[in-house]
Amino acid sequence: xxxxxxxxxxxxxxxxxxxxxxxxxxxxxxxxxxxxxxxxxxxxxxxxxxxxxxxxxxxxxxxxxxxxxxxxxxxxxxxxxxxxxxxxxxxxxxxxxxxxxxxxxxxxxxxxxxxxxxxxxxxxxxxxxxxxxxxxxxxxxxxxxxxxxxxxxxxxxxxxxxxxxxxxxxxxxxxxxxxxxxxxxxxxxxxxxxxxxxxxxxxxxxxxxxxxxxxxxxxxxxxxxxxxxxxxxxxxxxxxxxxxxxxxxxxxxxxxxxxxxxxxxxxxxxxxxxxxxxxxxxxxxxxxxxxxxxxxxxxxxxxxxxxxxxxxxxxxxxxxxxxxxxxxxxxxxxxxxxxxxxxxxxxxxxxxxxxxxxxxxxxxxxxxxxxxxxxxxxx
Numbered sequence: 001x002x003x004x005x006x007x008x009x010x011x012x013x014x015x016x017x018x019x020x021x022x023x024x025x026x027x028x029x030x031x032x033x034x035x036x037x038x039x040x041x042x043x044x045x046x047x048x049x050x051x052x053x054x055x056x057x058x059x060x061x062x063x064x065x066x067x068x069x070x071x072x073x074x075x076x077x078x079x080x081x082x083x084x085x086x087x088x089x090x091x092x093x094x095x096x097x098x099x100x101x102x103x104x105x106x107x108x109x110x111x112x113x114x115x116x117x118x119x120x121x122x123x124x125x126x127x128x129x130x131x132x133x134x135x136x137x138x139x140x141x142x143x144x145x146x147x148x149x150x151x152x153x154x155x156x157x158x159x160x161x162x163x164x165x166x167x168x169x170x171x172x173x174x175x176x177x178x179x180x181x182x183x184x185x186x187x188x189x190x191x192x193x194x195x196x197x198x199x200x201x202x203x204x205x206x207x208x209x210x211x212x213x214x215x216x217x218x219x220x221x222x223x224x225x226x227x228x229x230x231x232x233x234x235x236x237x238x239x240x241x242x243x244x245x246x247x248x249x250x251x252x253x254x255x256x257x258x259x260x261x262x263x264x265x266x267x268x269x270x271x272x273x274x275x276x277x278x279x280x281x282x283x284x285x286x287x288x289x290x291x292x293x294x295x296x297x298x299x300x301x302x303x304x305x306x307x308x309x310x311x312x313x314x315x316x317x318x319x320x321x322x323x324x325x326x327x328x329x330x331x332x333x334x335x336x337x338x339x340x341x342x343x344x345x346x347x348x349x350x351x352x353x354x355x356x357x358x359x360x361x362x363x364x365x366x367x368x369x370x371x372x373x374x375x376x377x378x379x
Contacts, residue, residue: 080108089378094167238290320348
């Protein structure tokens with residue numbers, strides 16, 4: 001993007017931290033991708049004005065401060081660990097559908113061993129999530145076992161798990177199923193009642209566990225969508241319109257014409273996440289997120305209802321859905337296809353420059369909180 005940069009008489013450009021972060025927050029993505037840094041290694045920042053042009057290369061640190069080990073085969077993921085320091089702890093990281101790497105790389109540079117585990121990657125032989133009969137937790141269990149047997153993890157017998165979006169609900173299901181191996185869970189911008197797209201199951205070691213899915217599958221998205229003037233499928237308030245429990249929408253239009261939490265749905269019997277089996281959980285919910293809820297208040301109402309009898313911690317962020325990486329511009333809208341159906345999906349209600357700057361500040365705060373929680377846990 002371009003901005004009104006001013007240089008000194010010698011041609012030197014000086015930007016303080018606030019101005020630089022503001023510049024980043026207002027940047028636009030030219031390719032309409034939801035994720036700006038898929039399988040991040042390095043990226044380029046072009047700074048331009050009428051009197052100034054500069055290119056900055058931002059490197060991941062791979063092969064200098066951290067190592068990267070690719071897992072391809074029955075398990076798909078990227079493992080990162082520091083090159084010269086003793087690891088602080090071990091993290092299994094489940095991102096939103098893709099191998100994005102950037103947050104894993106950041107945390108590896110903080111001194112952690114981090115496995116970013118892929119699970120929705122047909123290009124690597126994994127079936128797409130929304131076409132499966134269920135998501136089998138045996139896959140993640142196998143990843144935990146292999147991770148803890150790695151030479152970099154010799155001093156550890158338990159892990160922390162992190163998850164964003166769909167990766168967040170998988171992290172919750174995994175934490176409730178394997179509490180002996182997972183002592184800390186951090187999730188953000190995910191559905192807290194139960195998984196989306198398909199059921200999550202575990203039928204090994206004498207257990208019979210099924211977490212029922214509560215919507216957002218392609219059929220429900222198609223049923224709720226309308227076509228805009230350009231022929232793209234859209235959702236009025238976002239993907240949250242298709243979140244259901246026992247056939248009832250979790251969010252409904254109240255008598256005053258405003259969205260509200262549907263307590264009939266929330267109080268009905270369903271096999272959702274069993275939070276009593278999760279050791280320690282920090283949930284960060286993005287309240288300007290059309291995926292999670294139609295309004296800030298409904299997002300808060302849902303989280304507070306779920307954690308009403310729990311000691312787990314929930315914090316609310318003034319962010320949209322894609323808020324996992326600090327300092328990187330956040331996409332508020334992008335294309336997404338389900339087979340032959342092409343959607344334009346909204347990821348954030350933060351559209352103005354002012355709200356994007358505040359969003360960037362919240363994402364930075366969130367990342368600092370994550371680092372603090374991890375360091376405190378593994379000390």
